Amino acid sequence: MxxxxxxxxxxxxxxxxxxxxxxxxxxxxxxxxxxxxxxxxxxxxxxxxxxxxxxxxxxxxxxxxxxxxxxxxxxxxxxxxxxxxxxxxxxxxxxxxxxxxxxxxxxxxxxxxxxxxxxxxxxxxxxxxxxxxxxxxxxxxxxxxxxxxEDSGGKLLLEHSTDMPDIPGPIEDNDDLRFPQGSDGPFLSQRVEILNNDSPNPHTKKTRQWIKARGEISLAGGHEAHLSALAYMSDSYFIGTIARVHKLWRYSSARAGNNKSTIDEEILKTLLAMDDESLKRVQGIDNHDIKRLRRIQNGEDTSVDLDPKPEVGMMVSLDHTIYFHNPRDFRADEWMFTEMETPWAGDGRGLVFQKIFSRNGKLIATCVQEGVVRLKQPTESKL
Structure with missing residues (x-):
């Protein structure tokens, strides 16, 4: 206290x-x-x-x-x-x-x-x-x-660090769409294909993306501004990793036969108007989501699905930890690579680990987050 x-x-x-x-x-x-x-x-x-x-x-x-x-x-x-x-x-x-x-x-x-x-x-x-x-x-x-x-560790140091995966670099002027911030959001991102996405084991999958602050962080902001920007970005789609590796549906619509919508209707309207290629660039959207959107668009009953998936009923962060490893040796307005994985989910909660690397492969932060991840429960019939 x-x-x-x-x-x-x-x-x-x-x-x-x-x-x-x-x-x-x-x-x-x-x-x-x-x-x-x-x-x-x-x-x-x-x-x-x-x-x-x-x-x-x-x-x-x-x-x-x-x-x-x-x-x-x-x-x-x-x-x-x-x-x-x-x-x-x-x-x-x-x-x-x-x-x-x-x-x-x-x-x-x-x-x-x-x-x-x-x-x-x-x-x-x-x-x-x-x-x-x-x-x-x-x-x-x-x-x-x-x-x-600074430099309190002395001249003789014990050092080691995990390596950044060998993946394609970001593509300039080809950033993911972020809803609802869109092009007005303060940072950019590019998704990388989920590692082991076809695995039946969610804990073996890794979600990955490139991120950076939009524009150029001012000289007056100093290293503190870059650290604050990194902290801001570290919470983006963090606990959502669990929904992605389980391929859960996160965009329920009241007009799709559900009692309550879990997405802003204007955002859903925008998603439904997009073609498949544009949807693939939307942060948090995967192929299963695209198929579900098409079923909503066609007026089909999404509660009856050829490949039924549970829906997220509640997803919210409980805690968030960041370990900064090289806090003065990176720029948040240059591309950084993030990789997230979840070792466990159960009892209505889930845990996610995140590693953040600079463009040149230096590990700059490790993050941990636990959150509430509850599924929408089936409606019990009243006798």
Whole structure:
């Protein structure tokens, strides 16, 4: 349990009350114009430091994105803004090497998020910070981060690293479509064919993609901006790996014979209007999804399928861990390769591992995420 000074608690309570009264405001202050000298992801993650009140208090400068159909705001934004806030409280020669996060409640995109950084430890080689993100008097997200002093390991080092798979590089100007962000999203991606996709064993499959921040991250952002951008991107289709390797249906439609839609109807309408080649470029869509979309398009009963698959009833992240291996030796606005695999799923949950490499094959991060993955249950007939 965190122990805040009384004054800080009073300030947090004030902002919680403020956000309740002004629930239509997604930021504490009116967002400034987009800064053209910064990349899109820097503008998305911009923070307002409430230094006149407490130098360890921050808030989102711009509205946070709420994906249609999701329970709350995009988790990667909260992860990245917590990291951004904590980075501003440590000496410049200290760099993040690990962060352990828990998603507590769904974030509301119409209410400001207040981030409070607690200085847990100030050591010679390591510094520890805990950040809580709060809305309406409740913690929606909490993370503990450890920072290490640069070159603290000494001149003689013990080193090893896994190799990046030998795969084709990204193709310029041929990026995957991302719904619902589309071309306005702050980063780009290109899918690579799932390894062992035809295997009957989901744990042997690996989902892979190339990712990078859109545009060029500013020099003023420093290595901190690249780390925050990496944190933002690390949550993209992470727990969704489980649905992909099981080839589960994730786009239920009320008009396709279901009681409740699990996808925004406008997005579904857009997907149905696309040809097969375009659908293959959509992040998260596979051949099984395309077949299902065609059945919906033709007005067929998708509950009766030649190759029936369960449907996702609920999928949400519970926790998220990032280990940063070479935190000052990569650029998030250059292509990075990610590979995800899931060793286990059961009891309504699933676990996913992710490795992130720089374009030249250097392992720059390892991530772990557990989430709720529940199937839509069959409707029991009433006697």
């Amino acid at each position: 965190l122990h805040y000074p009384l004054f800080t608690l009073q300030i947090l309570q004030f902002f919680d009350a403020f956000s309740c009264i002004h629930c239509a405001m997604s930021t504490l202050l009116r967002p400034p114009p987009v800064d053209p000298s910064k990349s899109a992801i820097e503008n998305v993650l911009e923070l307002t430091q409430l230094s006149d009140i407490d130098p360890d208090l921050f808030s989102n400068t711009r509205p946070l994105w709420h994906p249609p159909g999701a329970r709350g705001v995009y988790g990667g934004a909260v992860i990245a803004q917590c990291l951004s806030a904590a980075q501003r409280t440590v000496p410049k020669n200290f760099t993040i090497h690990s962060m352990h996060c828990y998603f507590v409640l769904a974030g509301n995109s119409e209410i400001p998020v207040i981030y409070h950084v607690e200085h847990v430890r100030e050591g010679k080689s390591f510094a520890t910070r805990t950040v809580q993100a709060r809305q309406r008097g409740k913690v929606i997200f909490t993370t503990t981060m450890s920072f290490v002093r």
